[in-house]
Structure formats: C-alpha cells, structure tokens
Amino acid sequence: MRILSGIQPSGILHVGNYLGMIQPMVESQQKGELFCFCANMHSLTSLSDGKKLAAYTNDAILDMLALGIDPDKSVFWVQSDVPEVAELAWYLSNVTPVGLLERCHSYKDKLAKGIAANNGLFTYPVLMAADILLYQSDIVPVGKDQKQHVEVTRDIAIKFNALYGDVFTIPEPSIREEVSVVPGIDGQKMSKSYGNTLDIFAPEKELKKKIMSIVTDSTPVESPKDPEKNSVYAIYRLFASQEKAKIMAEKFLAGGYGYGDAKKELFSLLWEYFLPFRTKREELAKNADYILQVRKKGADKARAIGIVTLDKVRMLVGVK
DSSP states (O other), rough: OOOEEEEOOOOOBBOOOOIIHHHHHHHHHHHSSSEEEEEEEGGGGGGGHHHHHHHHHHHHHHHHHHHOOOTTTEEEEEEETTHHHHHHHHHHHHTTOHHHHHOOOOHHHHHHHTTTOHHHHHHHHHHHHHHTTTTSSSSSEOOOHHHHHHHHHHHHHHHHHHHHEEEEEEOOOOOOOOOOOOBBBTBBBGGGGGGGGTTOOOOHHHHHHHTTTTTOOOOTTTTTOOOOOOOGHHHHHHHHHHHHHHHHHHHHHSOOOOOOHHHHHHHHHHHHTHHHHHHHHHHHHHHHHHHHHHHHHHHEEEEHHHHHHHHHHHHHHOOO
C-alpha cells in the first residue's frame, strides 16, 4: 500500500501542523510505503518571493527530518526536484474539464478572500493530481478541506484511463478527523493566517510569552471551571498522557486553580515534548552537505519510480 503526503513550505511549523500533518506522516512510515514530499511548486500560487521560498523549502526539510521523517524508511523529496511531475500535469490538463476546476471550493474561497486569479491558482488541483498519480499512490491522507482535490484527482485519472487505457491507480482519500480543530491562542483554529500559532521551534521566551497570552475567560481563581471550555486544556490534553490530562481537568473542576497555573503547565509540557526534535533540528542545520544528500537521494528514488508511469503516459498520448 503506497501512502502519499505532501506539505507546502510556507513558514514556521506550529503544533497544529504537527498533529494534523507531520505526526500522521511519521506513523505512516510504519504502516506502509510512505511517499512524502515538500510541495514547493504549489507555494508559488501564493508566494512570489524567490529567496523566501528557497529559505522556506530548506526550513521545511529540516523540520520534517527533525520531527521524524526518515529518508531511509520513506521516499522523501522536494517537488521541484522531480520535473516529471510538471510534464504529467500538462498531459492531465488536456483531459481535465474546466467545469471540474471551477467547482473547486479552494479556488472559490481564495477568490472570495481577494487573492488574484491566475492560471496556477486555477489549475492547482491538476498539479496535485500529477503529484498523486505519478507515483501510483493508493492512499492520500488529507484534511477535510483537501478531500475535494483528491476527488478531482480520481475524476481525472478515471477519465484518462477511459480515454487512453488503464495506467493510473485510482487513489482513495484518508480523512483525518482533525485532531480536530487545534485552537490557537485566540480560541480560533490555529493557523498562520490568523497569527495565533504556537510555533514548534520558537525560542523559549517567545513560546512562553505566547502561551501566557492564550485567551481565557474571567472566572476567578477560586471558582470551579469547565476544562472542556478553555483552549489551555484543549491543547494540553493533545500532548499529555491520559493521566496528566485527567489531573488537570480535576484541578479545574475543583476550583482554586487559575488559568495562569495551567498555562505554565502547558508551557513546560510543550517545551519538554519538542526538546528532542529541537535538538535534532539544531544538529541537522549544521550539516548542509547531509541535507543536500538527502534531497538528491530522495529525488533520485522518486524519479526512478515516477518515470515508469510517465513513460507509459507518453506512449499512450503519442509523444514517444
């Protein structure tokens, strides 16, 4: 079973990214054949600063390796290092109905937010389809907001197979019941676009300051509090053992336990939880040659598999 996951390099990773994307990728290494890539070409739909994208890409590689992606247990590469994906995207574009792309929620949502329409933004799902189909992926873990893009991939693959002959595996989405909505410091869903994140590799003082600024209600310290109705506990229980989470919940319910004390406990928990990852990232950042080797090795492995699919497609469409 081949599992494919990708993450856009769009800046600093936060704990919501870890729970929703990175942790499931790491777990997938043990469940099947993980194909995991840094989707830097996709970032071009919203980022036009070349130096910034290059820096984000390097940071994403460091982050993913530090957080548990093992290039010896998975195929791990950078999207742009496999040019075959762009070629396949062109062949797929020629069997993709415009109406199919016009119905994509992501495109309509971005237009509604004032993002300028361009062909890259419009045809994003076709490039995503190429990412998935080039490697004959069986399972694609996605959040609910990306489910439609996997459905578009299935539609494109079925149409191509019907027109030219069976070549593509029809992928199945695996929907993550979002750990679920990880709250940010303002109570909304944690997101870089809201500026409400707890960043995994933030300096100690910065992380502590953000945690201490988590929005809570004005219930007095001595009064009982419902642990299910505050963001501090919601984040804490995602990382704590069941026993520790139960103890914090009991403290809230008993009264005499303030949000400030809970925030200090949350800080200690997160700082210790990510300490091994932080140490590993610092070591990786000192070894640029190793990062280049990982990147090249991963691209070579991905290309060797992808070219088999692309050669079949070339023959079928008549360009070879």
